[in-house]
Amino acid sequence: MADVHIYFGSQSGTAESFSEDLQEEAEKHGIKAEVRDLQTFTPEGFAASHIVIMVVATYGDGEPTDNAVAFHKWVSNPKNDGALKGQRFTVMGLGDMNYSRYNNMGQLTDQSLERMGGIRIYKRGVGDDSQDIVSDFETWREGGLWEHVKTAVAEVKKEGRCVSLGESRPTSASAEKPLGTAVLSLVRSTAELAPEPDAEPSEVAARFYFEAERCTVAKVRELRQHRSLEDGLSTMEVELEASGGLEKYTAGGTLALLPRNAPSDVSAVLKLLGLSEGDLAKQVTVKAKEGSGFKVKKPFPTPCTLGDALSLYCDLAKAPTKKLLTALQEKLDEPSKEFVGKLLSDADALKALQSEAVCCRMHEFWALLGVKGGLDPVTFLQNCPRQRAREFTIASSPLMAAKRISLCVSLTTRETESLESMAEKLVAAGALPPTAVAAAREARPRFLGMCSRYISADLKEGDAVLAKYHPSSLTLPSKDVPIVMVGAGAGVAPFRGFWDELRKGPQVAPAVLFFGCRHPNQELVGISWVLSPCAWQA
Numbered sequence: 001m002a003d004v005h006i007y008f009g010s011q012s013g014t015a016e017s018f019s020e021d022l023q024e025e026a027e028k029h030g031i032k033a034e035v036r037d038l039q040t041f042t043p044e045g046f047a048a049s050h051i052v053i054m055v056v057a058t059y060g061d062g063e064p065t066d067n068a069v070a071f072h073k074w075v076s077n078p079k080n081d082g083a084l085k086g087q088r089f090t091v092m093g094l095g096d097m098n099y100s101r102y103n104n105m106g107q108l109t110d111q112s113l114e115r116m117g118g119i120r121i122y123k124r125g126v127g128d129d130s131q132d133i134v135s136d137f138e139t140w141r142e143g144g145l146w147e148h149v150k151t152a153v154a155e156v157k158k159e160g161r162c163v164s165l166g167e168s169r170p171t172s173a174s175a176e177k178p179l180g181t182a183v184l185s186l187v188r189s190t191a192e193l194a195p196e197p198d199a200e201p202s203e204v205a206a207r208f209y210f211e212a213e214r215c216t217v218a219k220v221r222e223l224r225q226h227r228s229l230e231d232g233l234s235t236m237e238v239e240l241e242a243s244g245g246l247e248k249y250t251a252g253g254t255l256a257l258l259p260r261n262a263p264s265d266v267s268a269v270l271k272l273l274g275l276s277e278g279d280l281a282k283q284v285t286v287k288a289k290e291g292s293g294f295k296v297k298k299p300f301p302t303p304c305t306l307g308d309a310l311s312l313y314c315d316l317a318k319a320p321t322k323k324l325l326t327a328l329q330e331k332l333d334e335p336s337k338e339f340v341g342k343l344l345s346d347a348d349a350l351k352a353l354q355s356e357a358v359c360c361r362m363h364e365f366w367a368l369l370g371v372k373g374g375l376d377p378v379t380f381l382q383n384c385p386r387q388r389a390r391e392f393t394i395a396s397s398p399l400m401a402a403k404r405i406s407l408c409v410s411l412t413t414r415e416t417e418s419l420e421s422m423a424e425k426l427v428a429a430g431a432l433p434p435t436a437v438a439a440a441r442e443a444r445p446r447f448l449g450m451c452s453r454y455i456s457a458d459l460k461e462g463d464a465v466l467a468k469y470h471p472s473s474l475t476l477p478s479k480d481v482p483i484v485m486v487g488a489g490a491g492v493a494p495f496r497g498f499w500d501e502l503r504k505g506p507q508v509a510p511a512v513l514f515f516g517c518r519h520p521n522q523e524l525v526g527i528s529w530v531l532s533p534c535a536w537q538a
């Protein structure tokens, strides 16, 4: 029975991975900890936890993540005051300083748990995703978290509280069957596929793959006259067929879209796995290690092609995580195995290679270690960091185009810090082999946003994408009042949808839209669709 339950509210996986780190660290401190997804929240189960660590992100406009909606509703209801009497808690909130309701969920959760009778055992942490959220998390954790948790564990034991396993168990979508271990395998064709066990997503990112709508791209259009990926002046208009859950979209809402890795990154990783382009058509399938009668947690929907697994569900634009390195280490040859061991025991060196400043991609990382092939494909697929959907504000209105959703996407790009200089330092420290410096010289010196690169360079009419709609609190005023809208670049997106609403709706008060752009000679196409409705201005 766990001493501590670590609950996470996460949309794109950060809070989830921080929770896993906390669990690992708790074990090192001799504390038994269990990570729980707030998706499985029940009032009885939560109240039965005597010590909780909450890691909660904020979404929308100060709102809970999808998996924390029920929990947030429950803790916000004053009728439940007192329901958590004596529960020990601490909260780590994740947010982004650029949002007006910065870290709202961390703050509200902290206040609510106290109001409900909980005892705060350690200060609330605040992580800012616009700066260095990992450092914020580490600073919070290292400021005395475990000492306070240990004291709380001792207090709870002294009070003689014991948690009955039955009442504290979270519920599960397919709870009837016991949970088995998922084992992936690769088969040559669909004819060789066996029936798969019942399954649920293994992590927050994976839930998106299972729940998103598969929709068709109706149009992709460049909004600038001079398109250049490298100078960052690519802005695209994308139109998607709004099917299924997307049909209820609203202007100003959010569309989350799953990107694909760059084909060159997929090819480079294929070589590392000892496979060729011909193998992309192979099928990835899952079974339960324990046999039939067990359900499993799947990392992504299967059966699927190896091509989809690598380009859609794995994030190949990142250096490997500790989890992937640990899983692959045993099957590596010397001296790569030894260097992986060194990086796993040197947290600073690994963190430097994973940093956003250098943006070392998957194949670039392995090149630094001198690994040219031989990584086990199944271990890689099972443990690779998962691809996250990226969110865009919708730039259309269902009043104008009920079955079409438009997005306006600018390429995100910047120079990276020199991987070569970093490699030199790590070679000098013995964390990388001497060949790493030459390998680092081959790395791409620019960061290109994962989803904006995909949309700018690869997406085309007729393609299928995975997308999910989220409502937003960004709406037009309900009263007929004068409106001023100001948007620069792709930031004009929600106002384009609002403009359409205003043209179709009963508004008589004047409205004006100011559009800002960098180069009058390069952005005429973008301006044309923004300015033409201005003629309507009252």
Ligand SMILES: Cc1cc2nc3c(=O)[nH]c(=O)nc-3n(C[C@H](O)[C@H](O)[C@H](O)COP(=O)(O)O)c2cc1C
Pocket (backbone or CB within 6 Å): 009, 010, 011, 012, 013, 014, 015, 016, 057, 058, 059, 060, 061, 062, 063, 065, 094, 095, 096, 097, 099, 100, 101, 102, 103, 104, 129, 133, 254, 391
């Ligand atoms: C669409 C969207 C809306 C967000 N809204 C807020 C917000 O209102 N307040 C805030 O502090 N952070 C906000 N954030 C930032 C996230 O909370 C932050 O990136 C966090 O690290 C995400 O954690 P997760 O990966 O566990 O979901 C928002 C992020 C996105 C993508």
